[in-house]
Amino acid sequence: MTTTSEAAATTETGAPSGPRASRRGLIYLAVTVIVALWTIPSFGLLINSLRDPRSIRASGWWSAFTDVFDSAAWTLENYRVVLDQGFGNAFANTVAVSIPSVVIPITIAAFAAYAFAWMEFPGRNILFVTVVGLLVVPLQMALIPILRIYVDFDVNGTFPAVWLAHAGFGLPLAVYLLRNYMGSLPKSIVESAKIDGADHFAIFARLILPLSVPVLASFAIFQFLWVWNDYLVALVFLGNDPSVEVLTVSLATLAGRGEGALNLLPAAAFVTMVLPMVVFFSLQRFFVRGLTAGSVKG
């Protein structure tokens, strides 16, 4: 730490550029080291996914750089094989699980949030405090009883079963976020709508909901990434049946095959990551906001 204090001292006394530049150099060095540590693992996986299967088994991904320009060393074959071997299907399943699992809780939570923010009813405060409490209840608490009910009614392993489970588990966060946002909208606009004769349904649908689009988007992205990347809920309520299994489940199974599937793992992993990464990069701002807000989800 001596360097920093030295640098600070010189800054104070008129800052000759030498030590100051060296301090800057140190910052660059530290940042570069951290960035390298954080990117190299995924970068290595990406390289591996593009190598021919035999080289993946024979040598580490860094060896690929000894013959970068040898076009025979690079191939998309792994992706083709992986997509044919169930990952294409699992991708479709994951889309089928994710979209309704995001849409259903948003609709239900929006109505509830409006009531919590703008309607009077007995038990309103205690019920909302309960929602706040439910934010941190671990998913594990719900698995056994819900699975039993699903099995009793013979609905386990169906998409609707997992949609509703994700909707239920996502609701506390959704209600919490939306209510806080809706409750902070200016009261005057609601009042004047009332005076104009609008009823609650109209105020909600035409006024509050359109104004809440930013927070709806934040929650939608947060929930989408959560559902897409979820493994536990999908494992318990959908399982390994190829007709319904999602990407995380397929990937975990493939990883469990060890050396036998080594050449397919990198490409498979990237198939599971591509959509969340696109969402992440294109909607980072919303995502950050949802994350900040939803950081207490259970």
Added chain:
Amino acid sequence: MTTPPVTTPDEPVTSTPLRELEQPGGLGVWALRIATALVVPVVIVVFFFAFGFLKDEEANKAIQVLVALVVGIGGVWALYWGMDRLVDRLPLKAGIGVRPFAFVGPALVLLAFYLVYPAINTTIISFQDARSESFVGFDNYVRIFTESEYLVSLRNSAIWVLVVPLAAVGIGLAFATLADKLGRRIESATKSLIFLPMAISFVGASVVWTFVYSFRPEGFGDQIGILNAIWTSIGNEATNWLAQRPWNNLYLMVILVWLQTGFSMVILSSAVKGVPEELLEAARIDGATEWQSFWRVVFPSIFSTVVVVWTTVVITVWKVFDIVWVMTGGREGTQVVAQQMVQEFFTNRNNGVGAALAVVLFVAVVPILILNVRRFRAEEALR
């Protein structure tokens, strides 16, 4: 922190002028309220499950999703609208009492079904035997807190909870502070790279790190894991990292640190940027070094954010399941509570111990739950 960017309301929400007439009471109104709350969820469930086509394995997935979306958006909207119109037909006074439940009811019913009821039921199951046939008192809990297998998972989870948040928040804060001193372009580019793992599933991250920790015994080919490649190139024997007790736990923790640092970094970064420039300027004039002004000015002003980030990471770490499940399956002394819970329930078919482990997971976060509720109440009081 936990609220989205909002405009501060000028008056408390609790005193909205929408308070119409006196709230009606009476059994009849409550019966109506409950009935109103149940309609939407019941119709959705009946629609989803009573019709075989959604269960049909051959059913086209696109059609299933389309139906779900039409129902999930259009159908649900129509149901809420219909309920609202039905309430209109009630006598005015009853209608005022019932209408809020047409709005809030379906969410409450879903929450009760998917979280409240299971939590109670799991607690009951935790006092029963493996097949949930008879009550066994505290036997399952006694096992968890005396048998070495479970004690190891409790110990491991405790270490995870200590180490991962410390590392994730520490590195995140350090990076946020350092990157803040660089140019804006470099800052946002490097931050994105650190943040990127947040978009990766725990299973995906485990696969990423499989190729870091990969180990091959002598005679089974070159090392393809980068860690062993570096390790052997500086003259050491190749090591099976994930089988090396007790350090293998630490190697698994690294994966979660890798995933969570971006989260703490992004949130702490905005907090660091929020520290008033005048404060820093004043510290500089008083001759404080960068190090001193960080610890005496920046850190105290962002402390509450650090606490929130910390608790968030703690909750995530405490429930970590996927990483251990995929990387080691809990073998080689790497079991943790959340993974052990799934293992007991599915692999060992022991409902009682599985449920008891879930209860342990829950009870441990109750202090955080209370903290959250308190913080919420305090925020409400300020409104």
